[in-house]
Amino acid sequence: EAGVAQSPRYKIIEKRQSVAFWCNPISGHATLYWYQQILGQGPKLLIQFQNNGVVDDSQLPKDRFSAERLKGVDSTLKIQPAKLEDSAVYLCASSLTDGTEKLFFGSGTQLSVL
Amino acid sequence: LAKTTQPISMDSYEGQEVNITCSHNNIATNDYITWYQQFPSQGPRFIIQGYKTKVTNEVASLFIPADRKSSTLSLPRVSLSDTAVYYCLVTNNQGGKLIFGQGTELSVKP
Numbered sequence: 039e040a041g042v043a044q045s046p047r048y049k050i051i052e053k054r055q056s057v058a059f060w061c062n063p064i065s066g067h068a069t070l071y072w073y074q075q076i077l078g079q080g081p082k083l084l085i086q087f088q089n090n091g092v093v094d095d096s097q098l099p100k101d102r103f104s105a106e107r108l109k110g111v112d113s114t115l116k117i118q119p120a121k122l123e124d125s126a127v128y129l130c131a132s133s134l135t136d137g138t139e140k141l142f143f144g145s146g147t148q149l150s151v152l
Numbered sequence: 153l154a155k156t157t158q159p160i161s162m163d164s165y166e167g168q169e170v171n172i173t174c175s176h177n178n179i180a181t182n183d184y185i186t187w188y189q190q191f192p193s194q195g196p197r198f199i200i201q202g203y204k205t206k207v208t209n210e211v212a213s214l215f216i217p218a219d220r221k222s223s224t225l226s227l228p229r230v231s232l233s234d235t236a237v238y239y240c241l242v243t244n245n246q247g248g249k250l251i252f253g254q255g256t257e258l259s260v261k262p
Contacts (some may be wrong), residue, residue, distance in 0.1 A: 143195025
């Protein structure tokens with residue numbers, strides 16, 4: 039079974055530039071999550087999709103971050119404009135349903151904002 | 153969802169049994185306890201999940217007392233490759249968001 043695919047693996051940009059991350063979840067997984075993990079901390083949930091609808095985006099900085107999941111399959115997370123404090127690993131995860139179902143994570147995209 | 157508390161770090165030696173305890177005093181009736189493992193440069197990986205008493209799989213055991221206010225992840229005979237961060241989460245089937253704490257950084261020494 040193929041896992042959660044994320045790209046790019048690494049990205050270096052300057053502050054105020056824009057960047058986009060892509061995620062392809064495991065086939066058949068209805069729920070998709072984007073997490074931000076700053077070095078030394080646990081992952082922080084940014085947004086959760088159920089199919090192509092947003093379930094929770096309460097911690098997404100909506101002035102600069104946006105995410106979409108067209109057709110309920112793959113998803114894109116965008117940052118525009120980036121700030122220094124956005125330097126982190128961006129993890130995508132998927133699950134069959136939310137709640138008790140286990141999450142499968144991708145390897146993440148490591149973003150460095152200079 | 154209930155907040156979890158676990159030690160920030162633990163040290164062990166190869167071949168020892170490691171027990172990591174997680175406190176979740178405000179756990180609700182329909183909440184489950186789930187543990188994830190994270191290696192450097194990788195996303196977290198599901199280890200084990202339980203509701204009460206004891207659950208065992210090929211990787212670990214999870215012990216949950218009757219009051220369910222805490223749980224213990226047990227790793228038998230650890231090896232160097234078990235060096236990782238271990239996260240305890242409380243989850244339910246009502247759409248609650250999955251919140252990761254700081255986790256426990258386990259260091260296994262030869």
